[in-house]
Amino acid sequence: xxxxxxxxxxxxxxxxxxxxxxxxxxxxxxxxxxxxxxxxxxxxxxxxxxxxxxxxxxxxxxxxxxxxxxxxxxxxxxxxxxxxxxxxxxxxxxxxxxxxxxxxxxxxxxxxxxxxxxxxxxxxxxxxxxxxxxxxxxxxxxxxxxxxxxxxxxxxxxxxxxxxxxxxxxxxxxxxxxxxxxxxxxxxxxxxxxxxxxxxxxxxxxxxxxxxxxxxxxxxxxxxxxxxxxxxxxxxxxxxxxxxxxxxxxxxxxxxxxxxxxxxxxxxxxxxxxxxxxxxxxxxxxxxxxxxxxxxxxxxxxxxxxxxxxxxxxxxxxxxxxxxxxxxxxxxxxxxxxxxxxxxxxxxxxxxxxxxxxxxxxxxxxxxxxxxxxx
Ligand SMILES: Cc1ncc(C[n+]2csc(CCOP(=O)(O)OP(=O)(O)O)c2C)c(N)n1
Ligand SMILES: [Mg+2]
Numbered sequence: 001x002x003x004x005x006x007x008x009x010x011x012x013x014x015x016x017x018x019x020x021x022x023x024x025x026x027x028x029x030x031x032x033x034x035x036x037x038x039x040x041x042x043x044x045x046x047x048x049x050x051x052x053x054x055x056x057x058x059x060x061x062x063x064x065x066x067x068x069x070x071x072x073x074x075x076x077x078x079x080x081x082x083x084x085x086x087x088x089x090x091x092x093x094x095x096x097x098x099x100x101x102x103x104x105x106x107x108x109x110x111x112x113x114x115x116x117x118x119x120x121x122x123x124x125x126x127x128x129x130x131x132x133x134x135x136x137x138x139x140x141x142x143x144x145x146x147x148x149x150x151x152x153x154x155x156x157x158x159x160x161x162x163x164x165x166x167x168x169x170x171x172x173x174x175x176x177x178x179x180x181x182x183x184x185x186x187x188x189x190x191x192x193x194x195x196x197x198x199x200x201x202x203x204x205x206x207x208x209x210x211x212x213x214x215x216x217x218x219x220x221x222x223x224x225x226x227x228x229x230x231x232x233x234x235x236x237x238x239x240x241x242x243x244x245x246x247x248x249x250x251x252x253x254x255x256x257x258x259x260x261x262x263x264x265x266x267x268x269x270x271x272x273x274x275x276x277x278x279x280x281x282x283x284x285x286x287x288x289x290x291x292x293x294x295x296x297x298x299x300x301x302x303x304x305x306x307x308x309x310x311x312x313x314x315x316x317x318x319x320x321x322x323x324x325x326x327x328x329x330x331x332x333x334x335x336x337x338x339x340x341x342x343x344x345x346x347x348x349x350x351x352x353x354x355x356x357x358x359x360x361x362x363x364x365x366x367x368x369x370x371x372x373x374x375x
Contacts, residue, residue: 022077022253023246028316030100034072034245035307035317037099039344041068041092042304042327047348048120049280049332056356057121059133062088065332066243066275069303070207071096073240073248074175074268077256080109083161083174085145085154088135088279089207090177091116094144095351103347109142113351123358130361143172151182155191158202166200173201173259175252180269181212183229184220192265196233201259203252204267207242209274210298213282214289227269235265242270243301246310273298276331302328 026034045065051057064071071093075084078097086093097110111127118126120133127137138146145154145161158174165172182188183206195202206226210217223229230237236258240251248270255266275298277283287295305328311317327339337345 018250018254021250022257023250026246026249028314030076031246031311031314031316033100034076034249035304035311036341036344037072037076037096038068038245038304038307039325039327039340040347041071041096043340043344043348044092044095046327046330046332046335047352051352052280053332059120059122061120061280062091062134062278063276063280064089064092066299066302067207067209067272068092069245069248069307070177070205070240070242070270070272073245074203074205074252074270076100076249077253078173078175081143081170081172082256083143083145083158083165083172085138085147085158085174085176086135087147087151087154087177087179089179089209091120091135093177094119094135094137097142097144103343111137111139111142111144113347114354117348117351117355118358121355121358122360123355124361125354125358129365145174145176150185150187152178152185152188152191155202155204156187156194159191159195159198159200162201163198171201171260173203173256175203175205175256177205177207179212180206180208180210180217180226181215181220183226189232192233192235192267195265196235199262199264201256201262202265203255203259204265205252206267206269207272208269209242209272211274211278211290213278225269227267230267233265235267237267237269240268240270242272243303243306244310245303245307275299299329304328 045063048061052061067089071090075093075096080098084093084097094111095113095116098108099110102108115126119128119137122130122133135147138144145157147154155176158176162172162174192204208226212220225239227237227239238251238255241247251268255268259265308322312319312322325339325341327335330339
C-alpha cells in the first residue's frame with residue numbers, strides 16, 4: 001500500500017495493498033466531522049467515569065479510551081441500511097452509527113444519545129430498562145444486532161442476518177466487532193467459514209488491543225497478525241493502524257465495498273492498545289499484570305492527536321484551530337470540559353440530562369420479557 005505520510009506507522013499495517021484510498025474521496029468537512037466524532041467518543045468515556053467517581057452512576061464501565069478511531073473509522077462509511085454488532089468495548093458505536101451529517105436529526109439509523117445514556121443509567125427510555133447498564137442491547141429497526149456475552153457469538157448471527165437480507169434482494173453489509181481474545185473461540189472460525197462459503201457480506205473487525213482481560217495476545221493467539229487467519233478461509237485479511245481513523249476508514253470501507261459487490265467477507269484487524277483496565281473495576285489492579293512501560297508506550301499514539309496532525313498537514317485545520325482542544329494524554333481524572341469542543345459536550349449533556357431525569361423502571365417489570373422479546 002502507498003504509505004500514509006501523515007502519521008507514524010506500524011510497518012505491519014502495510015500487509016495488504018489497496019488499489020485506492022477511500023479517504024481521498026472524503027471532503028474537508030467530512031474529515032473534520034470524523035475528528036469531532038473522535039472527541040465525542042472520548043468524551044463519552046471520560047465523562048461517564050467522572051459521573052461514576054462522583055457517585056451519580058452505578059454499574060461497570062468498559063473503557064474504549066484509545067480505541068475510538070476503530071469505531072469512528074469503520075462506521076463513517078456505512079449506509080443507514082447496514083447492520084452492526086458492537087460488544088462491550090464499543091459502547092459509543094451505538095450512537096455513532098449513522099451520525100454522519102446527522103447530529104441534530106430526530107430519527108436516524110443509530111441509537112440516540114438519550115437512549116444510550118438511559119441505558120447506562122438503567123432508566124425507563126432505555127432499550128435494556130435496567131437489566132444491564134451496558135452493551136447488551138440492540139434494535140432491529142436501527143439495524144443493531146443485540147450483543148450477547150459470548151465472545152464472537154454475534155458473528156454467526158450477523159451471517160444469518162445478511163443472508164436473509166440478500167435473499168430478499170437487499171445490499172446491506174454487517175460489521176461485527178470483536179476483541180482479539182474472541183478469535184480463539186470455535187464459533188469465530190465456524191461463523192467466518194460459513195460466511196466465506198456463502199460469500200456473505202460480513203466484515204469481522206478485530207480490535208487487537210493486545211490484552212484479553214489479564215491474558216496477553218501472545219498467550220491467546222499463535223499468530224502475530226490475527227488478519228493472517230483470513231488465509232484459512234480464503235478471504236482477505238486487512239491490517240489497519242487502529243490509532244489512525246483514516247487508515248481504519250480505508251481498510252474497512254474497502255472491505256465493505258467488496259462485500260456489497262457480492263465478493264464476500266473479510267477480516268479487518270485494527271492494531272491498538274487497551275489504555276486502562278478491562279473494565280473500571282480492573283483499573284486499580286492493571287499495573288499488577290501489565291508492565292507500566294508497556295502501558296505508557298501503548299498510550300503514546302493517541303487517535304485524537306494522530307487525526308489532528310493529519311488534518312493540519314492536509315491544511316484542513318490551522319495550527320491555532322488545532323490547539324484549541326487538547327484531550328489526548330488525559331485520563332478521566334485529568335480531562336475537563338474545556339478539553340473538548342462545546343458541541344461535543346452539549347451533545348452528551350442532552351443525553352445525560354434525559355437519563356437522570358427519567359424514572360427507574362417499576363420493580364414488577366423484573367420478571368417480564370424473560371421468555372419472549374417485547375419487540
Ligand atoms: C466465550 C466467552 N468466554 C469468556 C468470556 C468472559 N470475558 C468477557 S470479556 C473477556 C476478554 C475479552 O478480550 P478481547 O476479546 O480481547 O476483548 P477486549 O476486552 O480486549 O476488548 C472475557 C474473557 C466471555 N464473555 N465469553
Ligand atoms: Mg483484547
